[in-house]
Amino acid sequence: MDVIRDVLDNQLVDRNQxxxxxxxxxxxELRDNQPPRLAYLETGATTLARRLHPRLGRWIAAWQSKWGAKRSEPVRIPWSKIRDIGIDVEVDLDAEESPALAYEQWLRETVVKRIPGGR
Structure with missing residues (x-):
């Protein structure tokens, strides 16, 4: 498997799709006298911005911690939680219980519920 080609930028879906x-x-993960090991998948605006430029990643992290969902570090999903890799990457987690949707939940609570009819 070509991990970069087959996994990076693919959609993550939880156990409920x-x-x-x-x-x-x-x-x-680099280990002494052993081959490298896939440890985690990361998701989040900070990681994506850091791929483009390290300074942009720092700027996004600072902005999120001040104005966003108070979570600037990326969400790490252990490789052991990967169930299937295809068009989507299916993980053995519940999206609502994971911090992956923290920003979405913050928007729902601070913005959407204040819009008439947004409840």
Whole structure:
């Protein structure tokens, strides 16, 4: 499997087929005298921005911690939670219980519910 080609930027879906963002990064663990190991998938605006430029990643992290969902670090999904890799990357998590949708929940609570008919 070509991990970059087959996994990076694919849609993440939880065990209930709920979309929970895209795979924005892949974390590889380097170990002494052993081959590298896929450790985590990362999702979040900070990781995506950091792929474009490190300074942009720092700026997005600062903006999110001040104005956003108070969560600037990316969400890490352990490789052991990956169920299937195809068009989508299916993970053995519940999207609503994971921090992957924190920004969506923050928007729902602070913006959408104040719009007439938004409840």
């Amino acid at each position: 709920r979309k929970m963002g895209k795979v924005d990064g892949i974390v590889i």
